[in-house]
Amino acid sequence: MKSFFLALLKSRAGLFGFLLVLVFIAGAILAPYLGLPSPTRSSLTARMVAPTWTSLFSPGAHPLGTDELGRDILSRILYGSRTTLLIAAGAVVLGGVVGTLLGIVAGYYRGMVDRILMRIVDIQLALPLMLLALLVVAAVGASSQNLVVVLALTSWLRYARIIRGQVLALREREFILSAHAIGAGTWRIMIKHLLPNVMTPVLVIATLELARIIIMDAALSFLGLGVQPPSPSWGRMLADGRVYITTAWWIVTFPGLAILLTVLSVNLLGDWLRDYFDPKLRTAR
Amino acid sequence: MTPLLDIRNLTVVFDTPAGTVHAVNDVSYTIEEGETLGIVGESGSGKSVHALSMVGLIARPPGRIVSGEVYFKGRDLLKLAPRELYNLRGKEIGFVFQDPMTSLNPVLTIERQIAEPLRRHFNLSKNQARERVVELLELVGIPNARTRIGQYPHEFSGGMRQRVMIAIGISCNPKLLIADEATTALDVTVQAQILDLVRDLKKKIGTTVIWITHDMGVVAGLADTIQVMYGGRIMERGPVDAVFEDPRSAYTWGLLKSLPHGGKRGATRLYQIPGNPPNLIEKPVGDPFAPRNAFATERCKRETPPLLQVEDGVAGHKAAAWYDLRAELKKEREASA
Numbered sequence: 010m011k012s013f014f015l016a017l018l019k020s021r022a023g024l025f026g027f028l029l030v031l032v033f034i035a036g037a038i039l040a041p042y043l044g045l046p047s048p049t050r051s052s053l054t055a056r057m058v059a060p061t062w063t064s065l066f067s068p069g070a071h072p073l074g075t076d077e078l079g080r081d082i083l084s085r086i087l088y089g090s091r092t093t094l095l096i097a098a099g100a101v102v103l104g105g106v107v108g109t110l111l112g113i114v115a116g117y118y119r120g121m122v123d124r125i126l127m128r129i130v131d132i133q134l135a136l137p138l139m140l141l142a143l144l145v146v147a148a149v150g151a152s153s154q155n156l157v158v159v160l161a162l163t164s165w166l167r168y169a170r171i172i173r174g175q176v177l178a179l180r181e182r183e184f185i186l187s188a189h190a191i192g193a194g195t196w197r198i199m200i201k202h203l204l205p206n207v208m209t210p211v212l213v214i215a216t217l218e219l220a221r222i223i224i225m226d227a228a229l230s231f232l233g234l235g236v237q238p239p240s241p242s243w244g245r246m247l248a249d250g251r252v253y254i255t256t257a258w259w260i261v262t263f264p265g266l267a268i269l270l271t272v273l274s275v276n277l278l279g280d281w282l283r284d285y286f287d288p289k290l291r292t293a294r
Numbered sequence: 295m296t297p298l299l300d301i302r303n304l305t306v307v308f309d310t311p312a313g314t315v316h317a318v319n320d321v322s323y324t325i326e327e328g329e330t331l332g333i334v335g336e337s338g339s340g341k342s343v344h345a346l347s348m349v350g351l352i353a354r355p356p357g358r359i360v361s362g363e364v365y366f367k368g369r370d371l372l373k374l375a376p377r378e379l380y381n382l383r384g385k386e387i388g389f390v391f392q393d394p395m396t397s398l399n400p401v402l403t404i405e406r407q408i409a410e411p412l413r414r415h416f417n418l419s420k421n422q423a424r425e426r427v428v429e430l431l432e433l434v435g436i437p438n439a440r441t442r443i444g445q446y447p448h449e450f451s452g453g454m455r456q457r458v459m460i461a462i463g464i465s466c467n468p469k470l471l472i473a474d475e476a477t478t479a480l481d482v483t484v485q486a487q488i489l490d491l492v493r494d495l496k497k498k499i500g501t502t503v504i505w506i507t508h509d510m511g512v513v514a515g516l517a518d519t520i521q522v523m524y525g526g527r528i529m530e531r532g533p534v535d536a537v538f539e540d541p542r543s544a545y546t547w548g549l550l551k552s553l554p555h556g557g558k559r560g561a562t563r564l565y566q567i568p569g570n571p572p573n574l575i576e577k578p579v580g581d582p583f584a585p586r587n588a589f590a591t592e593r594c595k596r597e598t599p600p601l602l603q604v605e606d607g608v609a610g611h612k613a614a615a616w617y618d619l620r621a622e623l624k625k626e627r628e629a630s631a
Contacts, residue, residue, distance in 0.1 A: 183396040189351055190391070191384030191411040191462060194377075201410075205401045 016285055023285075026277025033271055037090040045084040046071075049239045052079035057257040074259040076250060082259065085241040086267050092236050093243055093271075096153055097222045100160035105215050107161065108168025109207065113199050115169065116176025127173070130166040138163040142225065146234045153236060156229070160222050168214055175207050209286045216279030220272045227268050243268050296368065297324035298469060298502050304362030306340070306347045306526075309355060313575040318344040319526040319582075321362075322601075325519075327469070330496065330503045332517030332534070334510055334549070338571055340526035341506050345472050348372070349387055350379045367469065384411040388468035388501075392475035394455035398447040404431075404458055405443035411465050430461040433498070435491060453484035457491065464501065472504045477512060489516055510553055514538060519610070522546045525572040525582025528601055532611030542604045542613035542620070544587045581616065589622045 017023050052075070060074040073082040115123040133141065145159045179185065180203070188202045229235040230244030238245065243264045250260030306318040318340040325331050335341045346352050348364040348371055364371040366386070374382070383389075391397040398407060408430060409423040418426065424443070431439035434457040447455060456476065463471055473492075477485040489512065496503065505516055513520050514534060521531040522545060530543035541547040548567040569586035572578075581587070584594040599614040613619075 183391055183393055184399040186351065187389065187391055187397045187459075187462070188399070188410075189383065190349075190389035192380045192382070192414055193384075193410070194380050197414070202399055202402075206399070208401075 013285070017281070020281050020284075022277045023281030026274040026279075026281060029270060029274030030278055033090060033274070034094065036087050037094050040084075040087040040091060043087070045087065046081040048080060048084040048088040048241045050080065055079040057253065057260070059257070060259050073263045074257070076246070076260045077253060077257070080241075082246075082263050085246060086243070086264055089241040089243050089246065089264070090267065090271075092153065092240060093223060093226055096156050096160065096226055096236075097219055099157035100164060100222050100226075101215050101219050103157060104161035104164030104218065105168055105211060108165035109172050109204070109211050111165065112169040112172025113176050113203055113207070116173040117180055117195070117199055117203065119177070123173070126169065130169055133166055139225065139228065142229060143232070143234060146229060151229075151234050151237060156226065156235065160225060163225065164218050164222060167218060168211060171210055171214060172207050175210060176203055179203055179206055213279060213283045213286060216275060216282055220275040220279065223268065223272055223275070298327045298329075298367065299325045300363075300365040301344075301348065302363045302365075304344055304348065304364060305360040306343055306352070306357060307360055308357050310575075315574045316578050317357075317526050317574060318347065319578055320598075321523075321526070321528055323521065323528060323531065325470075325502060325504065327502055328500055329519060330505060330517045331519045331521060332513030333504060333506045333521045333523060334508060334513055335523035336508060336571060338525075338574065339523040341523045342474050344526075345474060345504060345506060349383055350374075350376070351383075351389075381415070384468070385415040385466045386469050388463035388466065388471045390456075390459045390463040390471065390473040390476040393479045394452055394459050395479065397459055398455055400447055403444055403446060404450070407447075408443075408458065408462050408465055411462065415466050426465070427461075430465055431458075433464075433495070434458070434461045435487075436461075452480055453487060456480060456484075456488055460488070460491065460495070464495065464499065467499060467501075469502060470504065471501045472506070474506045475508070476505070478507065478509070485512070492516065510549060522549070525578060526574060527578075527582055527598075528612075528614065529583065530613040530615075531601065532604075532613075533608060536608045536611045540607065540611075540620075542607070542611070543583075543615050544589050544617070544619055545583045546613075547619060547623075548586075581614070587617075589617045589619065591617055 017027055055071070055075050056079045057077055058071050058075040058079070060072060061070065071081050071083070073086070075081055076085070111126055115126040142159050142163055145162065146155065149155050149159075185198060185202060188198050193202070226235060227242075227244035227247070230242040231248045232244075233248070235244055236242045246264035247261055247268075250257075250264070253260050301324070302322050304318055304321045305316075308315040308317055317338075321340070321344050333341045333345075343352060347357065347359055350371075359372060362372065366382075371379070371382070398404075405424065405427050408427045409418075409420070412418050412423045412426055413420075427443055428439045431442065436442060436454060436457055442450075447458075450458065459476070463473070477488050480488060492503070492505075493516065495501070505513065507513060517534050519532065520534045520537045522529045522537070522543060524545050530537060530541065530546045537546060538550065541550055545567075548565070551565040552567065554564055567586055572582050572585070579598070580596050581590065581594040581599050584590040587594070593616045597616070599616045601612045601614045603609075604611050604613050
């Protein structure tokens with residue numbers, strides 16, 4: 010753990026990503042305690058107020074301006090990050106657990122199980138994932154739980170593919186034969202011996218998937234299939250604000266920046282994690 | 295007394311795209327409790343495969359046990375359900391594998407790996423298991439056991455890892471310990487230490503040992519009985535001294551002749567057995583060693599010789615040969631004289 014943070018301190022990009030992710034998580038958690046105006050309270054007298062930094066701490070201040078209904082944009086971004094991050098985290102965990110387990114099962118059993126699972130992955134990869142997500146959301150409706158499941162559905166196959174390949178190689182290693190020789194059963198070998206060996210790739214895929222899922226979640230809500238109004242969501246803010254881009258640029262710019270910075274920071278962190286765990290790049294640490 | 299292990303007519307094949315590989319052909323032998331059996335043979339002689347197959351450790355398919363019975367403490371292992379085999383492996387029959395570098399899981403601590411069979415078979419708690427793990431590590435000669443249990447395999451040297459493997463193998467006090475090429479990957483001094491350790495452990499816990507190797511020297515130093523295998527068959531078997539002094543199979547004789555003799559460096563070229571290892575894909579006919587054997591008769595090529603007690607040899611010295619090696623060697627000596 011100590012060496013992990015020491016290595017992180019040495020990488021500017023990794024550290025930047027890590028700190029930014031922390032800021033976003035802190036913002037999402039602390040949103041209700043910052044004394045911000047309610048993200049859903051509209052005020053017709055304060056429509057499309059430009060960002061002002063002069064009276065930052067007065068009660069009516071809007072540091073990032075207000076939207077066409079007079080709602081505070083900073084507050085909407087922070088509250089919107091709560092739903093986005095929760096849905097994305099849920100989808101990453103669900104997709105990661107399912108994908109990893111299926112990958113281990115496919116790689117360990119090989120044969121028919123492997124062929125069926127991998128053909129499902131192939132079929133799903135042949136369809137555009139966005140189209141698949143749209144179809145499913147349109148069919149089952151857009152609640153937070155459904156979004157988690159839909160996004161996990163677009164995500165599990167990446168884990169399954171990569172983990173299957175790793176397990177195919179691992180299962181031939183001698184320590185798996187030794188595990189058989191001490192009387193370990195199939196499940197014990199998969200969970201206690203194979204799983205710890207694939208945790209590193211799982212962690213790296215999960216980070217990169219988190220970024221992809223945040224974009225996909227934003228895209229779905231941009232198209233009106235995400236979290237339903239009045240709950241704030243980043244994609245929705247982009248969709249609603251884009252018509253005012255010439256008159257009130259801040260309505261669409263700040264949520265856009267929020268998406269950009271979140272995805273960028275998560276990607277930087279993910280890239281760094283991948284390098285950190287790659288033994289070939291592990292030099293002089 | 296019934297033997298601890300009684301293998302009868304074990305035949306194992308592998309179905310490969312190139313054809314059926316006849317890995318083990320009609321192998322039968324017994325081993326008494328407390329005995330140390332050394333099995334020697336070259337790569338592909340079936341020595342590892344027959345040991346792995348009797349406890350269900352070969353992949354099936356492509357492996358297939360065609361026939362045979364393996365009685366261990368009166369039960370036929372080949373007829374056990376998978377669950378019964380899981381309960382037997384590691385508890386009643388321990389294994390030590392060839393390469394200590396790859397036989398330990400790189401991401402688990404030494405403690406977890408040694409504790410696993412104990413927790414699996416005896417339902418020990420973590421703390422109870424830890425005491426036993428420390429005890430085992432001390433038994434196999436690893437200093438500072440209490441601090442080393444938290445370490446990972448890469449923090450151990452090759453010899454130390456093989457000691458860990460042995461600790462795992464004997465953790466549940468198995469009746470039978472099968473060591474498959476357990477010293478092959480180690481350098482000679484470490485090998486000697488491991489052999490000392492095994493001899494010492496045998497005295498302390500009295501386990502029956504099957505030691506599979508291709509090193510005649512290791513067998514000479516460790517085993518009570520030697521069994522020479524070739525082409526999936528037993529060629530010769532008997533008390534170590536008798537077989538080394540008076541080999542009756544041309545293959546054993548060739549192996550012994552190929553050993554370097556100390557002190558005569560550069561004096562003569564090492565002997566080598568002519569020809570190549572047998573192609574096990576064809577259905578074996580006759581004596582598998584016949585094509586490489588200068589003494590082979592017509593009958594060797596047609597009929598498989600049975601493993602029989604040798605003429606005026608010690609009890610239990612058996613060989614599979616149609617020719618009379620002693621007579622042939624005598625003839626050769628007279629011709630050269």
